Amino acid sequence: MINGQVDLDDTIHQPTRLRIMTMLVAQSPSDRLAYPFIQRTLGLTGGNLTIHLRKLESAGFLTITKEFLDSKPRTWVEATPEGRRAFTDYLSNLLETLNWKPPP
Amino acid sequence: MQDAKRELTPEESWNAIHATFDRARASMYIAGVTNILLYSGALVALAFFTHYAIETLAPTFASDHPWYPGIVWGVMGALAMIVNSIIGHRAGKKLSQGDTARNAGIRVFAFWMTVVAACFLIPAAAGMWNSDSGEMIPGVAVGVIALGYILFGILFQPMLVAVGAGLAASFYLPGHFAGDTALAFQGAATLTVCVLGALWLRRASAS
Numbered sequence: 001m002i003n004g005q006v007d008l009d010d011t012i013h014q015p016t017r018l019r020i021m022t023m024l025v026a027q028s029p030s031d032r033l034a035y036p037f038i039q040r041t042l043g044l045t046g047g048n049l050t051i052h053l054r055k056l057e058s059a060g061f062l063t064i065t066k067e068f069l070d071s072k073p074r075t076w077v078e079a080t081p082e083g084r085r086a087f088t089d090y091l092s093n094l095l096e097t098l099n100w101k102p103p104p
Numbered sequence: 105m106q107d108a109k110r111e112l113t114p115e116e117s118w119n120a121i122h123a124t125f126d127r128a129r130a131s132m133y134i135a136g137v138t139n140i141l142l143y144s145g146a147l148v149a150l151a152f153f154t155h156y157a158i159e160t161l162a163p164t165f166a167s168d169h170p171w172y173p174g175i176v177w178g179v180m181g182a183l184a185m186i187v188n189s190i191i192g193h194r195a196g197k198k199l200s201q202g203d204t205a206r207n208a209g210i211r212v213f214a215f216w217m218t219v220v221a222a223c224f225l226i227p228a229a230a231g232m233w234n235s236d237s238g239e240m241i242p243g244v245a246v247g248v249i250a251l252g253y254i255l256f257g258i259l260f261q262p263m264l265v266a267v268g269a270g271l272a273a274s275f276y277l278p279g280h281f282a283g284d285t286a287l288a289f290q291g292a293a294t295l296t297v298c299v300l301g302a303l304w305l306r307r308a309s310a311s
Contacts, residue, residue: 013112018112018121022120022124023125023128026125026128026204027204028202031202032200033199033200034199037131037199041128041131069198094114094118097114098114
């Protein structure tokens with residue numbers, strides 16, 4: 001808590017990265033999403049998506065795997081357990097900031 | 105871009121999480137829908153044209169075998185279900201790998217299986233499976249399929265609501281106004297609706 005404000009993780013608390021992490025964490029653990037699927041769903045350019053994926057990857061929140069599917073190169077993105085934990089913490093802090101209380 | 109650099113307020117973050125979750129889920133449920141529409145349009149049009157060709161070129165065969173449309177439409181329906189499932193499965197595999205995509209695929213398949221079953225069961229419950237009212241069954245089936253598109257569109261992709269309405273209009277309007285050539289008009293109109301729907305969806309997903 002800083003000055004009465006709850007501290008939100010800066011790596012996640014950025015519009016594009018928040019949406020990327022939401023997409024990844026909304027999947028079951030060990031599920032992975034195709035790079036073009038994330039790009040199309042979030043309406044991002046390839047360059048923009050790559051920059052934010054690298055930032056999240058360097059924070060250890062996701063892994064990027066390249067492999068061949070039906071003889072075509074595919075890039076897969078998957079949230080790491082650490083990334084899922086960070087997102088859960090972010091969500092708890094966000095709810096605290098919003099003063100949300102679970103129903104009795 | 106400017107907007108993306110600005111820090112989000114907590115309320116905006118909360119809304120962004122919900123909007124992204126909904127959008128990702130909907131994208132997964134409509135995987136492959138563009139190709140499915142194109143393929144379905146071609147198949148349904150082929151069934152209409154086959155039906156029309158038999159009625160006009162072989163009227164004796166048509167009157168001797170009054171149940172032949174059931175075979176034509178049954179074969180087309182089975183083919184459509186099998187190929188559409190394969191297209192949807194392959195498209196889903198390209199988007200995501202794991203339980204979430206698999207569950208989405210199973211739900212979509214179950215939804216359309218229910219719609220197809222309703223095409224048979226509703227006329228059966230209404231006592232229409234007989235030689236007197238059998239020719240009204242396609243009208244019921246098209247209405248059920250159009251409603252399927254409308255419901256699926258309301259849930260996941262609003263453009264499919266227009267496709268559903270278009271499919272219904274493609275069948276019912278020529279049926280009322282085109283007389284003997286209704287089957288040919290129905291085939292052409294259905295194909296047009298499916299192609300336009302697919303182009304619209306492709307354009308929307310590219311923008």
